[in-house]
Amino acid sequence: MHKKSLIVVLLVVFVAADLIGLGFLLAPVLKPAELAMEKTHATSQTVPQAVPSIVYDDTTQPQTTEAPAHDTLTISFVGDCMFASNHGAANPGSFNRMAQSQPPEYFLKNFIPMFQSDDFTIANCECVLSDDETLTEKEVTTEIAFWFKGAARHADIFRVSGMELASVVNNHSHDFGQKGSDDTEAALERVGVLPGRREKVTYTTVKGQKLGIYCCSLYSHDYVYNILDKVGEMKQEHCDLIILYFHGGIENETVPEDWKVRACHELIDAGADVIVGSHPHVLQPMEVYRGKPILYSLGNFCFGGNTHPPRNTAVYQAVFQIKNGQIGEREDVLIPCATYSGGSNNYQPYIVTNESAKQEILGFMHSPVAF
Ligand SMILES: [Zn+2]
DSSP: OOOOHHHHHHHHHHHHHHHHEEEEGGGGGOOHHHHHHHHHHHHHHHOOTTTOOOSSSOOOSOOOOOOOOOOOEEEEEEEHHHHOOTTTOOOSSSSHHHHHHHHHHGGGTTTTHHHHHHSSEEEEHHHEEEOOOOOOOOOOOOSSSSEEEGGGHHHHHHHHTTTOOEESSSTTTTHHHHHHHEEEHHHHHHHEEEOOOOEEEEEEEEEEEEEEEEEEOSSSSSGHHHHHHHHHHHHHHHHHHEEEEOOSSOTTTSSHHHHHHHHHHHHHHHHSSSSEEEOOSSSSEEEETTTTEEEEEEEEEEESSSSSOOEEEEEEEEEEETTTEEEEEEEEEEEEEEESOOOOOOOEEEEOOHHHHHHHHHHHHHHHOOO
Protein backbone atom coordinates (compact mmCIF):
# COMPACT_ATOMS: atom_id res chain seq x y z
CA MET A 1 0.00 0.00 0.00
CA HIS A 2 1.10 3.52 -0.66
CA LYS A 3 2.60 5.23 2.38
CA LYS A 4 0.10 8.11 2.33
CA SER A 5 -2.84 5.71 2.02
CA LEU A 6 -1.54 3.67 4.97
CA ILE A 7 -1.40 6.78 7.22
CA VAL A 8 -4.96 7.78 6.21
CA VAL A 9 -6.28 4.28 7.01
CA LEU A 10 -4.52 4.23 10.42
CA LEU A 11 -5.94 7.63 11.32
CA VAL A 12 -9.45 6.50 10.40
CA VAL A 13 -9.03 3.37 12.56
CA PHE A 14 -7.78 5.37 15.58
CA VAL A 15 -10.56 7.95 15.37
CA ALA A 16 -13.22 5.23 14.97
CA ALA A 17 -11.79 3.26 17.91
CA ASP A 18 -11.90 6.34 20.13
CA LEU A 19 -15.46 7.17 19.08
CA ILE A 20 -16.79 3.71 19.94
CA GLY A 21 -15.12 3.65 23.35
CA LEU A 22 -12.13 1.50 22.51
CA GLY A 23 -9.70 4.16 23.65
CA PHE A 24 -7.50 1.51 25.21
CA LEU A 25 -6.43 0.55 21.69
CA LEU A 26 -4.64 3.86 21.59
CA ALA A 27 -2.77 3.28 24.83
CA PRO A 28 0.35 1.81 23.27
CA VAL A 29 0.89 4.95 21.22
CA LEU A 30 0.21 7.49 24.02
CA LYS A 31 3.03 8.74 26.24
CA PRO A 32 2.67 8.24 30.04
CA ALA A 33 1.92 11.92 30.59
CA GLU A 34 -0.90 11.81 28.08
CA LEU A 35 -2.23 8.68 29.79
CA ALA A 36 -2.17 10.40 33.10
CA MET A 37 -4.23 13.24 31.69
CA GLU A 38 -6.67 10.75 30.25
CA LYS A 39 -7.10 8.88 33.55
CA THR A 40 -7.46 12.00 35.65
CA HIS A 41 -9.95 13.41 33.19
CA ALA A 42 -12.00 10.21 33.18
CA THR A 43 -11.90 10.00 36.97
CA SER A 44 -13.03 13.55 37.56
CA GLN A 45 -16.26 12.82 35.76
CA THR A 46 -17.21 9.75 37.74
CA VAL A 47 -15.78 10.18 41.26
CA PRO A 48 -16.76 12.79 43.85
CA GLN A 49 -14.26 15.63 44.20
CA ALA A 50 -13.18 14.64 47.71
CA VAL A 51 -11.41 11.60 46.30
CA PRO A 52 -7.89 12.53 45.26
CA SER A 53 -6.92 12.08 41.64
CA ILE A 54 -5.43 8.76 40.70
CA VAL A 55 -2.19 7.72 42.34
CA TYR A 56 -0.31 5.45 39.97
CA ASP A 57 1.90 3.74 42.47
CA ASP A 58 0.10 3.47 45.77
CA THR A 59 2.21 0.66 47.17
CA THR A 60 3.94 3.24 49.38
CA GLN A 61 0.65 4.38 50.94
CA PRO A 62 -0.38 2.92 54.31
CA GLN A 63 -2.64 -0.06 53.70
CA THR A 64 -4.73 0.54 56.82
CA THR A 65 -6.50 3.57 58.25
CA GLU A 66 -6.36 2.26 61.82
CA ALA A 67 -4.58 4.55 64.27
CA PRO A 68 -1.35 3.09 65.58
CA ALA A 69 -1.45 1.80 69.15
CA HIS A 70 -0.45 4.57 71.58
CA ASP A 71 0.66 3.99 75.09
CA THR A 72 1.56 7.52 76.16
CA LEU A 73 -0.10 10.92 76.27
CA THR A 74 2.37 13.81 76.09
CA ILE A 75 1.24 17.31 76.99
CA SER A 76 3.74 20.15 76.50
CA PHE A 77 3.65 23.48 78.30
CA VAL A 78 5.52 26.73 77.64
CA GLY A 79 5.30 30.15 79.28
CA ASP A 80 4.58 33.59 77.91
CA CYS A 81 4.33 33.98 74.15
CA MET A 82 4.13 37.62 73.15
CA PHE A 83 3.76 37.76 69.38
CA ALA A 84 3.52 41.54 69.46
CA SER A 85 5.30 44.83 70.16
CA ASN A 86 4.64 47.68 72.55
CA HIS A 87 1.98 50.07 71.13
CA GLY A 88 1.63 47.67 68.21
CA ALA A 89 4.58 49.45 66.58
CA ALA A 90 6.90 47.90 64.01
CA ASN A 91 10.17 49.67 64.82
CA PRO A 92 13.42 48.18 63.51
CA GLY A 93 14.37 45.25 65.74
CA SER A 94 10.84 44.82 67.07
CA PHE A 95 8.79 41.63 66.96
CA ASN A 96 6.22 43.18 64.64
CA ARG A 97 8.97 44.21 62.19
CA MET A 98 10.41 40.69 62.28
CA ALA A 99 6.96 39.25 61.58
CA GLN A 100 6.65 41.46 58.50
CA SER A 101 9.71 39.85 56.92
CA GLN A 102 9.55 36.30 58.26
CA PRO A 103 7.00 33.51 57.82
CA PRO A 104 5.11 32.30 60.90
CA GLU A 105 7.32 29.19 61.00
CA TYR A 106 10.37 31.35 61.74
CA PHE A 107 9.67 32.01 65.41
CA LEU A 108 9.33 28.51 66.87
CA LYS A 109 11.09 26.60 64.13
CA ASN A 110 13.31 24.90 66.73
CA PHE A 111 10.23 23.45 68.41
CA ILE A 112 7.95 22.55 65.52
CA PRO A 113 9.03 18.86 65.48
CA MET A 114 8.56 18.64 69.26
CA PHE A 115 5.13 20.24 69.37
CA GLN A 116 3.88 18.48 66.28
CA SER A 117 4.86 15.08 67.61
CA ASP A 118 3.44 15.53 71.11
CA ASP A 119 -0.29 15.16 71.78
CA PHE A 120 -1.22 18.63 73.02
CA THR A 121 0.64 21.91 73.60
CA ILE A 122 -0.43 24.77 75.86
CA ALA A 123 0.98 28.32 75.80
CA ASN A 124 0.09 31.78 77.05
CA CYS A 125 -0.83 34.38 74.42
CA GLU A 126 0.24 37.50 76.27
CA CYS A 127 -0.86 40.17 73.83
CA VAL A 128 -3.67 41.44 71.66
CA LEU A 129 -3.83 40.09 68.11
CA SER A 130 -5.97 42.41 66.01
CA ASP A 131 -5.93 44.31 62.74
CA ASP A 132 -8.32 46.97 64.04
CA GLU A 133 -6.40 50.25 63.82
CA THR A 134 -9.13 52.14 65.65
CA LEU A 135 -8.55 50.36 68.98
CA THR A 136 -7.35 52.64 71.74
CA GLU A 137 -4.92 51.75 74.47
CA LYS A 138 -6.48 51.24 77.87
CA GLU A 139 -5.76 53.81 80.54
CA VAL A 140 -3.32 52.75 83.21
CA THR A 141 -2.21 54.37 86.44
CA THR A 142 1.13 52.60 86.81
CA GLU A 143 4.32 54.48 86.02
CA ILE A 144 5.65 51.79 83.71
CA ALA A 145 3.04 50.49 81.31
CA PHE A 146 2.95 48.54 78.07
CA TRP A 147 0.31 47.92 75.43
CA PHE A 148 1.17 44.88 73.34
CA LYS A 149 -0.48 44.37 69.97
CA GLY A 150 0.37 42.26 66.95
CA ALA A 151 -1.40 41.53 63.68
CA ALA A 152 -4.24 39.00 63.72
CA ARG A 153 -2.19 36.76 61.44
CA HIS A 154 0.37 36.26 64.24
CA ALA A 155 -2.13 33.77 65.68
CA ASP A 156 -0.90 31.49 62.93
CA ILE A 157 2.44 31.20 64.74
CA PHE A 158 0.72 29.01 67.33
CA ARG A 159 -0.85 26.83 64.64
CA VAL A 160 2.18 26.26 62.45
CA SER A 161 4.23 25.51 65.56
CA GLY A 162 1.91 22.68 66.63
CA MET A 163 0.35 24.46 69.60
CA GLU A 164 -3.27 23.57 70.30
CA LEU A 165 -4.33 25.95 73.07
CA ALA A 166 -3.31 29.52 73.89
CA SER A 167 -4.51 31.12 77.11
CA VAL A 168 -5.90 34.63 76.80
CA VAL A 169 -6.21 35.02 80.56
CA ASN A 170 -3.41 37.44 81.40
CA ASN A 171 -2.69 41.06 82.22
CA HIS A 172 -2.20 42.09 78.57
CA SER A 173 -5.29 40.54 76.97
CA HIS A 174 -7.21 43.79 77.55
CA ASP A 175 -4.45 46.26 76.63
CA PHE A 176 -6.77 47.47 73.85
CA GLY A 177 -10.08 46.98 75.64
CA GLN A 178 -12.72 44.29 75.29
CA LYS A 179 -12.73 44.54 71.48
CA GLY A 180 -9.00 43.80 71.39
CA SER A 181 -9.52 40.76 73.58
CA ASP A 182 -12.45 39.54 71.45
CA ASP A 183 -10.37 40.03 68.30
CA THR A 184 -7.56 37.94 69.80
CA GLU A 185 -9.88 35.04 70.58
CA ALA A 186 -11.39 35.26 67.10
CA ALA A 187 -7.92 35.31 65.50
CA LEU A 188 -6.94 32.16 67.38
CA GLU A 189 -10.18 30.39 66.56
CA ARG A 190 -9.88 31.30 62.89
CA VAL A 191 -6.66 29.31 62.62
CA GLY A 192 -7.96 26.41 64.71
CA VAL A 193 -6.15 27.19 67.97
CA LEU A 194 -8.30 26.88 71.11
CA PRO A 195 -8.39 30.09 73.14
CA GLY A 196 -8.10 29.39 76.87
CA ARG A 197 -10.87 31.76 77.94
CA ARG A 198 -11.53 33.68 81.13
CA GLU A 199 -13.96 31.93 83.50
CA LYS A 200 -14.41 29.02 81.11
CA VAL A 201 -13.01 25.51 81.27
CA THR A 202 -11.86 24.10 77.94
CA TYR A 203 -12.80 20.44 77.50
CA THR A 204 -11.12 18.37 74.85
CA THR A 205 -10.48 14.68 74.28
CA VAL A 206 -7.03 13.50 73.27
CA LYS A 207 -6.22 9.83 72.73
CA GLY A 208 -9.46 8.89 74.39
CA GLN A 209 -8.69 10.91 77.53
CA LYS A 210 -10.92 13.80 78.53
CA LEU A 211 -8.84 16.85 79.44
CA GLY A 212 -10.25 19.74 81.43
CA ILE A 213 -8.05 22.81 81.09
CA TYR A 214 -8.77 25.94 83.10
CA CYS A 215 -6.76 29.05 82.27
CA CYS A 216 -6.95 31.47 85.16
CA SER A 217 -5.46 34.32 87.16
CA LEU A 218 -3.60 33.77 90.42
CA TYR A 219 -2.33 37.13 91.65
CA SER A 220 -3.07 36.49 95.32
CA HIS A 221 -4.38 33.66 97.43
CA ASP A 222 -7.93 35.03 97.09
CA TYR A 223 -8.06 33.84 93.49
CA VAL A 224 -7.90 30.24 94.64
CA TYR A 225 -11.62 30.05 95.50
CA ASN A 226 -12.71 30.66 91.92
CA ILE A 227 -10.25 28.02 90.72
CA LEU A 228 -11.46 25.52 93.32
CA ASP A 229 -14.98 25.93 91.92
CA LYS A 230 -13.72 25.08 88.46
CA VAL A 231 -11.77 22.08 89.73
CA GLY A 232 -15.07 20.89 91.20
CA GLU A 233 -16.76 21.42 87.83
CA MET A 234 -14.06 19.42 86.03
CA LYS A 235 -14.46 16.56 88.52
CA GLN A 236 -18.21 16.57 87.91
CA GLU A 237 -17.47 16.43 84.19
CA HIS A 238 -15.44 13.26 84.82
CA CYS A 239 -12.22 14.59 83.33
CA ASP A 240 -9.38 12.11 83.13
CA LEU A 241 -6.93 14.97 83.68
CA ILE A 242 -7.55 18.29 85.43
CA ILE A 243 -5.08 20.88 84.19
CA LEU A 244 -4.66 24.39 85.59
CA TYR A 245 -2.68 26.95 83.61
CA PHE A 246 -2.45 30.13 85.64
CA HIS A 247 -1.06 33.63 85.19
CA GLY A 248 0.09 35.38 88.32
CA GLY A 249 2.62 36.03 91.01
CA ILE A 250 5.18 38.81 91.08
CA GLU A 251 7.21 39.78 88.02
CA ASN A 252 10.94 39.02 88.03
CA GLU A 253 10.63 36.99 91.22
CA THR A 254 12.57 33.72 90.97
CA VAL A 255 11.11 32.17 94.13
CA PRO A 256 7.40 31.31 94.33
CA GLU A 257 5.62 33.30 97.00
CA ASP A 258 4.40 31.43 100.08
CA TRP A 259 0.76 32.20 99.31
CA LYS A 260 1.20 30.88 95.74
CA VAL A 261 2.71 27.64 97.00
CA ARG A 262 -0.12 27.30 99.51
CA ALA A 263 -2.74 27.99 96.84
CA CYS A 264 -1.25 25.41 94.46
CA HIS A 265 -1.13 22.81 97.22
CA GLU A 266 -4.79 23.43 97.97
CA LEU A 267 -5.64 23.01 94.29
CA ILE A 268 -3.78 19.69 94.12
CA ASP A 269 -5.51 18.60 97.34
CA ALA A 270 -8.81 19.41 95.63
CA GLY A 271 -8.05 17.25 92.60
CA ALA A 272 -5.85 19.15 90.10
CA ASP A 273 -3.45 16.85 88.24
CA VAL A 274 -1.06 19.38 86.68
CA ILE A 275 -0.50 23.06 87.52
CA VAL A 276 1.59 25.35 85.33
CA GLY A 277 2.14 29.07 85.84
CA SER A 278 3.47 32.07 83.99
CA HIS A 279 3.74 35.87 84.34
CA PRO A 280 6.92 36.43 86.40
CA HIS A 281 8.94 36.48 83.08
CA VAL A 282 11.56 34.30 84.78
CA LEU A 283 11.71 30.65 85.74
CA GLN A 284 10.77 29.45 89.19
CA PRO A 285 11.58 25.97 90.55
CA MET A 286 9.12 23.14 90.03
CA GLU A 287 7.72 20.93 92.75
CA VAL A 288 6.05 17.54 92.88
CA TYR A 289 3.45 17.75 95.62
CA ARG A 290 1.56 14.60 96.57
CA GLY A 291 2.74 13.11 93.30
CA LYS A 292 1.43 16.00 91.14
CA PRO A 293 3.63 18.51 89.30
CA ILE A 294 3.53 22.26 89.95
CA LEU A 295 5.50 24.51 87.62
CA TYR A 296 5.34 27.81 89.49
CA SER A 297 6.63 29.78 86.52
CA LEU A 298 7.90 28.79 83.08
CA GLY A 299 8.99 32.38 82.37
CA ASN A 300 8.95 33.83 78.87
CA PHE A 301 9.08 31.57 75.87
CA CYS A 302 8.94 33.64 72.67
CA PHE A 303 8.79 37.16 73.96
CA GLY A 304 8.22 40.20 71.75
CA GLY A 305 8.07 42.54 74.73
CA ASN A 306 11.64 43.76 74.58
CA THR A 307 14.98 43.25 72.89
CA HIS A 308 16.81 41.69 75.87
CA PRO A 309 14.45 39.50 77.90
CA PRO A 310 15.86 36.98 80.41
CA ARG A 311 17.38 34.08 78.47
CA ASN A 312 16.62 31.01 80.54
CA THR A 313 13.36 29.22 79.91
CA ALA A 314 12.10 25.67 79.59
CA VAL A 315 9.50 23.43 78.04
CA TYR A 316 7.74 21.17 80.50
CA GLN A 317 6.24 17.90 79.26
CA ALA A 318 3.92 15.70 81.29
CA VAL A 319 4.20 12.23 79.75
CA PHE A 320 1.42 9.92 80.93
CA GLN A 321 1.29 6.18 80.41
CA ILE A 322 -2.05 4.96 79.11
CA LYS A 323 -2.80 1.44 80.32
CA ASN A 324 -6.02 -0.29 79.32
CA GLY A 325 -7.40 3.06 78.24
CA GLN A 326 -6.68 4.64 81.64
CA ILE A 327 -4.20 7.35 82.58
CA GLY A 328 -1.32 5.74 84.43
CA GLU A 329 2.07 6.83 85.70
CA ARG A 330 3.49 10.20 84.71
CA GLU A 331 7.02 11.20 83.81
CA ASP A 332 8.07 14.84 84.09
CA VAL A 333 10.35 16.05 81.31
CA LEU A 334 12.04 19.44 81.50
CA ILE A 335 13.75 20.71 78.39
CA PRO A 336 16.14 23.61 79.11
CA CYS A 337 15.79 26.37 76.52
CA ALA A 338 16.83 29.94 75.80
CA THR A 339 14.43 32.68 74.69
CA TYR A 340 16.69 33.93 71.90
CA SER A 341 20.12 33.63 70.35
CA GLY A 342 22.52 36.40 69.35
CA GLY A 343 23.22 39.77 70.92
CA SER A 344 19.62 40.92 71.03
CA ASN A 345 16.23 39.29 70.74
CA ASN A 346 15.75 37.46 67.46
CA TYR A 347 12.43 36.11 68.82
CA GLN A 348 13.56 32.56 68.12
CA PRO A 349 13.89 30.42 71.25
CA TYR A 350 15.99 27.28 71.02
CA ILE A 351 16.79 24.11 72.94
CA VAL A 352 19.95 24.53 74.99
CA THR A 353 22.57 21.91 74.17
CA ASN A 354 25.57 23.29 76.06
CA GLU A 355 25.94 20.88 78.97
CA SER A 356 26.79 23.41 81.68
CA ALA A 357 23.97 25.75 80.57
CA LYS A 358 21.56 22.80 80.63
CA GLN A 359 22.64 21.77 84.11
CA GLU A 360 22.31 25.34 85.34
CA ILE A 361 18.65 25.47 84.27
CA LEU A 362 17.82 21.94 85.44
CA GLY A 363 19.60 22.48 88.77
CA PHE A 364 17.61 25.65 89.32
CA MET A 365 14.28 24.07 88.35
CA HIS A 366 14.87 21.20 90.75
CA SER A 367 16.05 23.34 93.65
CA PRO A 368 13.80 22.93 96.69
CA VAL A 369 10.71 25.08 97.06
CA ALA A 370 10.67 26.51 100.58
CA PHE A 371 7.34 26.48 102.30
ZN1 LIG B 1 1.81 38.76 82.55
